[in-house]
Each structure stands twice: as structure tokens, then as C-alpha cells.
Amino acid sequence: MSLENEFEKTWKKVSEEQHTIDDITDRKIREGINSKIRREKKIKKLYWTAAAVIPFFGLLILYYTFQKPATDIRQKYVYESRETPKAIKLSDGSVIKLMPYSKLTLNKDFGDKNREIEFTGQGNFSIAKDKTKPFRIDAGGFYVQVLGTHFFLDQKSEEKKVELFEGKVKVEHLGKVTYLLPKEIWISNSHQPDYHYYDKEKPMSFTFNHTDYSEAIQQLEEAYNVRISYPDEYRSKKVSGSFTGNLNDILSIISYPFNLKIEKLNEKEIQLK
Template identity: 30%
Template sequence: MKEQESSDQAKALLKKYLAGQCTAAEEQQVLRWFYTLDQSDKEQFQEELPANETPPHLASRINARLDAQLFDEPTPIKRLTWMRSKWMVAALMMAVSGFSFWLYQRMSSTAPTTMTLAAEIPSQSKTFHNDILPGGHYAKIITPTGKEQQLADPFVQQHNPATEIAGKNFRVDVPKAGTYMVILEDGTKVWLNSLTQLSYPTHFEADQRQVTLTGEAYFKVAKDASRPFRINANGTTIEVLGTTFNVNAYEKEVSTSLVEGSVKIVKEGKQTIIKPGEQATTLANDIQVKLSDLTKNTAWQREEFYFDGNNFNDITQQIARWYNVEFENIEAMKNSSTYKGSISRNSKLSEVLQILALATGRKFDINGRKVLVQ
């Protein structure tokens, strides 16, 4: 009887998600579930798919719901590739059709998955001593008491109200070779790039929402006219009510690229408001605004490296963070190439370096976690 009740609850929750009627907590339950499936689960879903449900029809419906969930207003950004995997569609189809008690248990599970990020593997080419796999979805959360927990699923950990400390912040740390998606208490979604930290309260205040960022993040801020959303990043404050934008705060200079809505940038008494398609960069004593290359500035969030033809130093920094490597003899590279294009961040390091070799006319070798520019 309990199994049947759990099955009904699971089915109802998935239907609510597809209809866009889930609360923030319920949405996190669904996210928690379909990012903890293993290979045997995926195969079981495929085998038990009911004959009266055609994959194209359900896949179309599910994809539409996922699009609305992540990008519910038109933007120039491509869809996230990790939200498009076939096994996820199969899993959701099976859940909607009634696969049940197991589903309910898995959605309540909090056990982290052990992951090896950017693992070293043997090279299949004589060009490289070894190869390195791409990074993945991983972070750790640090509680106000200093306790650490590994998180291998791209959504924020659900907090236990009984153990929360009022007025204190949690911190999510994303290491080299990692990315992570956080859903905050107000429904704001934040995609964190490698080597990034985000500090946030479990519950926002009644008159404002405030977080602290170092590194790079793509924000889709939930609209709330009564509570402005503020990001503190290396001495710069970014204030919005509800909008979508990318913030690069790896260095002292903070760049904000606006996708939609409007954003106010404040730095040491100076402030400016930018419009969609613009980028604001805060310098020591100034805020510079120019047209933003959104294709380039948000490439990481689409799981791509983007070659713009004139800034290979920036590209090597991105590669170093994503594969957890160090470049040697980087000064040998020249920025005179006009090569433009992109390559998936799901590629092995050797594949990325082969493209970089074509673009720069240089040769590369991988030895352990060192990349030698020849």
C-alpha cells in the first residue's frame, strides 16, 4: 500500500514539473532525482517504456518544459547540452508513465557520488604522452559551522531547517575541472564555472537578496520587485530585479554581460545601467561599457570553448581551469591568428589542443598535467 502511495506521489510530482506547477522545493526534488541515475537505471527505463507512449511525442513535451524551466524568455543563448541527454528524456518518460516507489526513494536520497574530474588517461596518439578527460558537474558545500559535503549533482543541496544557522551564509566551491548549477531559495538559478565560489544565505532578507561571487557565473534571477538582487564581486556590486546575465570576476576587473532585462553596476561611488547586448567592465576608477560578444562570453555555459581569433591567452586560461592543467612556454604563442570557431568542452584535452594547434601554428604536448607549447 505504501509503495502504491509513493508511486502516485512520484507520478503526480513529475506531472506537476512538466506542467510548470512545482514549488522551488519540489523542483529541486525532481532535479535531485534525475541527476542521480546510473547506467543500469537508464537501461531499465528504456526496457520498461510503455508501448502506447511514443518517444518523439513525450520527448518533445519534456524538452519544451525544460526550455521553459531554464530559458522561459527568448535569448540568443543555445540550449544547455547537458539538459538534452537522451537518458534524461527516457527517465522522465518512464517516471510519468508510472515507475514509482524506487523513484520516490531516489528523489529523497542525499548520498553524494564520488567523481574523478579531468582524469588522466593513456593517449591514443604519439603526439601526446597522455591525455586528459574533460571536467564535470561537481562542487562542495561549506556550512556556517565549517562542515564540508561533496555534491556531484548540478543543483543546490536542500537544507535542513532544524540545522540552519540564522544570518549565516553557506558557500558553494567549484574546483578546477568542475561546473555546478545552484537553485537559490527564491528560485534564482545560477550556473557556476570552474574555480568559482558563491556565498548565499539559506533564506533571503525581507527587503533584499544578496550573494557574493568570485570566479564566473551565469545568473537567471527570479523576478521580485520588492527585493533587489545584489551580487558582490571583487568590490563591484551588480544590482537587478529579475534578469539574465553573465559575470566574470576571476580578476580584479569584473565584466558583466547582459542577456536580457537591465542591470545596474556600482563601483566606488560610480554607477551605470546597461542594456541587453552590452558589457560593463569595472576598472580601478572607472566603469567601461561596450557591446558584448554574447556568443563568446557565454560559451562556457553552453559547454563550449570559443576561439575569437585574437585572445589565445584567455583561451588557455579557460582550458587550464577546465582540465586542471598548467601551460608551459605560453609566451611562444602569438595572438595574430584570425581563426574563429568553437569546440565542445566535453572533448578530450588532445582534441582541444589539436584545434588550438591549427589556430596558432604551434605544437602542443601533454605530459601529466603539464601542457608544453612547442
């Protein structure tokens, strides 16, 4: 029974028995009962406050226990270049030339179980051969993996690029895998994602069977990632035969019957006239 109900019951009982209570006694009774009521309310308030606070701190403890990310305690080595290139020789014998404002990060235990690094910027890589431990580069958005090779990597330009000089390279980007052989190049930009083409000096074989000159030129453009312009009057001329050589060789052979001369405008454009 609450103190309020007990207070009411006491006064009803006194009234029924017609007892007379003087003013002083009346005041003492009231003050005693009110004091008990205040103590009970204070105890209830403390109880509910504690009941609310304890679960809150419990939730905080659980949050920091499960949500706080695990800290990688492994020590890392960081190499950076400033205005000038900087050559780094790793413990496995690999040599990496950092172009200006490039950065290389690897764990202290590099080479023990794997050869994994993080790279931003531009660099020339000469990777020591080790078939048991592939050299893997996290280039921020794509990965490059090699066993032992020499290549150029551009990670910071708008057009990402891997150009292979020796060996073999595997490039992984957005779930797609591209393999490169010497004098082959991989690029990725907003217009050409995962584009694989050949250095202009790489010998290739092409076969044309009564093919339009325009189609033969298009095949060369796609293979070597160049733009070739020529007089429109030769578009429908026919080309036949099997040819092997670099871009200049093939272009010279198929253009010879039309007496067209090659003029290199820049790295990406060639004009026939």
C-alpha cells in the first residue's frame, strides 16, 4: 500500500472513531507522512536514473568493443620522392625508381611470406625473380602482379598506365584480368577502361583478304592505340596479303600501292599523304 493511501486510511479511521486531534499533533502527523513520501519518491527517482544509465554505459562498452576497428600493429616502411626521382632497393633485390612526388609503402616483414606493397605516383620497376612469392602492387583502384620483370607504372595520372618492357604482368581492375607481354601496354581512363594495346615497335602479324583500306587502317589504330588520317578517296581501296612487322612496317606496305607517305604528327597521331 502506498504512503498516500495509508495517509487517507488513517484520517478516515480517526474520523469514524470520532477521535479528536489537536493542531500540534495534526501537524506532526502530516510532516511525518510527507517526509516518508518525499524519501520514497527520491529513492524511486534514483532507481529509475540508475536503471537508465547502466544500460547506456553498457551499450557504449559494447559499441567500442565491436565497432572499433582493429589496429594493424605491423610496422611499415615508407619511401617518398620530392622534386627529383629517387631509387629504392628492396630487401629482395628489386629496384624501384620513384618519379617526383611518388610514394612506396611496405610492411617490415616484406619478403618473409609475400612481396606486397602499396604505391601512388609514377615509377620504373625492376622486380627480382621469385616464382614462390609474386610481387603484388596495390595501386589504389587496380593491382599489378609480377614474378620478375621490368615495367613502368603510372598510378596518379588521369589515364592509369602499365607499360611492360620485360617478362610478364597481370593487371586486375574491376574484376577484369589483363595479361601483358613485352612491349604491351594497359591503360584505363574515362573513355577507354581496361584498354590493352601494343607498343609501335612491337612486331605483329596481320592478314587482309580483299579488305577495305579503311578497315585495315582501323585494325592498326586499335592494335597500336593511334589515330591515322588519310585521304578519303582511298577508303574503299582493297588490301590483300599477310604481313608481319611493327606499325611503321605494316603501314608502309599496305600504303605503298597508293603512293602514300607516312608523317608522324605526335605520339598518338599519324598522317598519310
